Amino acid sequence: MSKTTHIFSYLVIIVLLAACNTQDNSNPSPNASGESPLTAEGDSDINVKGVKNVDVLNTHGSIEGLERMVRFYGNVKGEVPSDLRVVHYTIEGDPIVTDLSYNGEMIEVKNDTTRDNFGSGSITTNNCGKLIEEVNPTNTTYIATDCIGGFHGMEQILQVYYNMSEQDLFEFELKYGVNQENEINTKTNTLKKESSENGSQLSSDFRIAVDVKQEVYKSLVFANYLAEKDFITTCDTEDAMNYYLKVYINGGVREFQWSACDQSMDGLKFTEIGEYIIDQSEQEQQTQPEVTVQGYVLEKKDNELLIGQGLTMLDYEWIKDELQDINFNHYSFDFTVLEGVQTAEFNPGEKIIATIADKISGKKPGRAKVKEMKKIELQ
Template sequence: MKRISKFLFYFILIFLLASCNSQVNKIGNPNANVESLATGKESPKPYVKDVGNVDVLNTHGGVEGIERMQRFYDDMKSGVVSDLRIVSYTIEGDPIVTDLKYNGESLVVKNDNTRDEYGSGEIRTIKCGHLIEEINPTNTTYIATDCKDLPTGMNQILKLEYNMSQQDLFEIDLNYGEKLENEINTKTGEIKKENGTTEPFQMADNVKQELYKRLVFANYLDDKETFTSCDRPNAIKYNLKVYINGGDREISWKDCDESLYGLKFTKIANYIIAQTEQLQTEKPDVIVQGYVLERKDNTLLIGEELNKMDYEWMKDEIKQMDMNSFIFDFTELEGVPIEDYQPGDKIRATIDGSIRGSKPGRAKVKEIKKIN
C-alpha cells in the first residue's frame, strides 16, 4: 500500500505543479517520436546551489538538459565511456544527486541523499549492467538494469511524463511572420492569415498529444533566458502562448536564433504550422500499449503506459488490490489468441471501435503485436 500511495502522491504533485507554474490519451500515434535533439548544440548547464557540474535537472516533471541524458544513453549503446550527473528535487526543494559512470562494460549508479532533510542521508553506490530507454505514448523512462542488491534488479534514473489527458486544459496560440501577421489559435479554433482571412481549425487530439510531448521535451515551462537575440533583416518572428490548466506560458523568438532552445522551438512552430495544411482526422485509431498482466476468460488484461519497473511491482499487487487503487488504466482485450501472449509481454493493439467502461475497460482488438 505504501508503493501505491507514493505513485498517487507523485501524480497529484505533477498535476499541481503544472497548474502553479503559471504558466495517451487513448488515441493518437504512440510511436511518433520527438525529433532528434542531436543538433550539435547544447543548453547551458543547470545551476544548483552547492552542487557542481550538473548535467540534467529534474524539477517535478520539468527536465532541463534532456539532450545530455539522451547522449549518455547513446554513448552506452555504442560502448563509449561516459559520465552524467542528474539532480532531482524533492517536494521540499532538497536536491538528490545521481551520478552515472559507464566504463565501457558496466554502469555504476551513485545516489547521494545527504542533502535531503527527510531522506536517508546516505550515499549508495549500485553496480548495474545496462541502461534502457523505454518510450510509451505518454512517458519516457530511463532505467538501469541488472543492478545488484535491488529487489527487481532495476533502478529508475529519470522519467518524463507528457500525458495531455491528465491536464484540465491544453491549448496554444501561435503568431508568426515578419510582423506576427499569421495566427494559429486552438483555443478559439481559428487560423488568421496575413491576407486578413480567417478559417476554422480544429487540431486533432493525437496531434495535440504529440505537440504536448514536444513541448515537455523542450522544457517549455522553464524561463527561456537563453534565447539568442538576432537582427537578421526579414527574420521570421514567433510568439507562442501555451495555455495549461489555469495558467499560461508565453515564449518569443526568431527563426535566426541558433541556440538549442531556438532550434527546438522553431521545429515546434513548424510542426504546428504543418498541421494546418494536413487533414485532421476526427476519429484516429484508438491504441492500447502496455504490459500483459493476466490471461483470463479468453482476454488479455493490459496495464496501460507501464514501464518495465511498473510492471514488476504491479504484477503481484494487481492480484491483491482493487484496480481503482492505481493511477494507471487497464483494458481487457477481446478477440486475441491469448495462447500467443504471456504475462510480461509488452504489446501495442489497435482497437476495433472504442473502449467500453473503465478500470478495466473492455475492447475488441483489430490488430495486435508484441513490441518488446
C-alpha cells in the first residue's frame, strides 16, 4: 500500500456493515484461560464471523468496545499484565485480527491476516516496549512504539476519527427534564428552559460554539452512536431526568431516548453527553474562539515553521520522507506556515500547539502569525 493511500484510508466514511457480524466460535481464544480478560470484564457481545472473544471491533470507523482499548492502555501505563483482541474489517468485509499481550514489560503484537481473501494471508509477531495514546483535535490513535520491527519501530493499533468539519451537516436537538420539557436545538437555534422560579424561557437566536459542537461529535463517535442502542427509558422514581437526543448527520438522522437511571455503559456515556450539552447551553458561547494549530514541525527556515496538522507520529514519518517533492493538495491534512516564532526553540519532529494571533490565510499550506506556542509531550 502506498503512503498516500494509507493516509487517505483514515478518512473512509463511517458506515455500518452489520452483515459482517455473525457468530462463529471456531478460533482459539487469545489466552490460556480461553477468555480475554478485558472481554470478561466488559461482557462483550461483539460477534465476528470466524473470530472468537473480540474485545474491540473497527467497522470502517464505527468502533465497538472502545472502552476496552482505553482500559488496556491504562493497564499498560500502570504496568498491569493484560490482553486485548482488536479486529478491523477490510473494505471487502474480511476480518484482520490484532492480538496484544502485555506481560508488564513488553507488548507482543500479533497480526493475523489469514482471513483476508485479498491480502497476504500471514501471521506476524512484533515485540514493542510502549503504547502511546496520541490525541489530536480530529483523531485519537493508539500506537505501539519501540518495536523490534514495523515502520520506524511502530505499529498502529487503532485510530478513532472524529473531524466534524468533514461532515456536510452536523446538528443536534436535546430534550431533557422529567417530562423532557427543556430543549436545546442547534438546527433551529432555539433554547427552551422551564423552571418553577422563572417559568418558561424561550430564545430563538441561541448559538453553540463550533468547538463545543466538535466536542459533542467526538463524544458521540466515542460512544459509537451509529450502532443500535438498548436504553432504559423508565425509572422507579417519578422525578428522574429523561433525555431525548436527535442527531442530524449529513442526510441522515439518529434518535436516542434514555433515562438517567440507565447505568449501562451506553446509558452513562449518553448521559454524560447530555449533561455536557446542558452545561454548555448555560455558558456564554464564544462566537469567535481563539484559533489554534496543533501538529508536527515538518520544516523550519527563515524564522518560519511548516506544521502538519492532525498528523500522528506515523504520519509524520511518512510525510517527512516526501517533503521535498510533496504536493500538499494530495493530502487530506492541513498544512500551515507559522510566522513570528523563535525557530531555534523548535525542531522538525516535535509536536506543538500554537495560538494564532489573527487567522489563517490561504490553503495548502496556509499562513498565520503566532501569538504563543509550546511543545506537546506524548504520553
